[in-house]
Amino acid sequence: MESIVICAFSGTGKTLLADSESTVAREVDATNCPDTVEGVTYYVDSAEIIIKSGMFQYVLLSCRCDIRNELARREIPYVIVMPRKEDLNEYMQRWLRRGTPTRLLRSLQDNWNAYLASCGNDPAPKIFLERDQWLKDVLKLYQGMSQITEGLNHGA
Numbered sequence: 001m002e003s004i005v006i007c008a009f010s011g012t013g014k015t016l017l018a019d020s021e022s023t024v025a026r027e028v029d030a031t032n033c034p035d036t037v038e039g040v041t042y043y044v045d046s047a048e049i050i051i052k053s054g055m056f057q058y059v060l061l062s063c064r065c066d067i068r069n070e071l072a073r074r075e076i077p078y079v080i081v082m083p084r085k086e087d088l089n090e091y092m093q094r095w096l097r098r099g100t101p102t103r104l105l106r107s108l109q110d111n112w113n114a115y116l117a118s119c120g121n122d123p124a125p126k127i128f129l130e131r132d133q134w135l136k137d138v139l140k141l142y143q144g145m146s147q148i149t150e151g152l153n154h155g156a
Contacts, residue, residue, distance in 0.1 A: 001054050001055075001056075001057060002054065003050070003051045003054065003056055003057065003058065003059045004057060004058050004059070004079065005047070005051060005058075005059050005061060005071065005076060005077065005078040005079070006058055006059070006060050006061065006078065006079055006080075006081055006135070007061045007062065007063040007067065007068055007071070007078050007079070007080050007081070007119075007124070008060060008061070008062075008063055008080070008081040008082070008135055009063050009080075009081065009082040009083055009115070009116075009119065010062075010063075010091075010095070010108060011083070011091045011094040011095055011098075012081050012082070012083065012129060012134065012135045013134035013135040013136055014027045014060040014061075014135060015027055015029075016134065016135070016136065017058070017060065017134075017135050017136045017139070018060055020136070021058075021136070023056075024056060024057045024058060025056060025057065025058040025059075025060055026050050026055075026056040026058070026059055026060065027060040027061075028043065028046055028047045028050065028059065028060070028061050028062075030043060030061070030062035030064060030067065033062070033064075033067075035066065040064075040066045040067055040070050041070065043061075043062075043067060043070075044067060044070045044071060044074065044076075047059060047061055047071075047076075048074070048076065051076065058139070060135075061078070063080055063081075063082065063119055065118045065122075068080075068119075068122055068124070072124075077124075078124055079124060079125045079126070079127060080119050080122060080124050080125070080126045080127070081126075081127045081129065081135055081138065082116060082119045082120075082126060082127075082128060082129065083116070083128070083129050084128050084129070084130070084131075085112075085113065085116055087129075087131055088109065088112050090131060090132070091108070091112075092105070092108075092109060095108060
């Protein structure tokens with residue numbers, strides 16, 4: 001099976017999906033991925049092993065710019081799942097509920113527009129989550145993922 005790589009924004013439900021659909025989706029957690037060339041290389045190396053194994057339909061990654069740049073450099077196609085700009089308050093609540101540290105919360109809030117712009121300017125195909133929508137919800141909408149895979153094959 002060919003894996004679909006999804007770079008999803010913080011709070012979209014990567015962990016929730018991977019935990020509930022462990023035979024279909026695998027998350028590569030970026031929590032401890034340093035913002036260094038070596039850290040990003042190791043993170044994407046780990047992801048690439050999972051992708052090449054063909055064991056999971058979805059490989060869920062962080063949408064950090066440095067990670068997306070490394071995926072593009074390696075010509076690994078991906079789709080971005082991200083929130084709408086007006087949903088900052090909803091995401092703040094999601095992050096609070098999951099226990100995100102205050103310092104990270106402040107950074108996410110302060111850099112919300114810049115993070116969204118970085119994802120929005122990426123040439124990869126995008127899925128924008130609606131209010132109260134999670135990653136698992138949009139994957140249900142894309143049965144067979146035909147729209148995404150078509151975008152990956154023609155738009156990336």
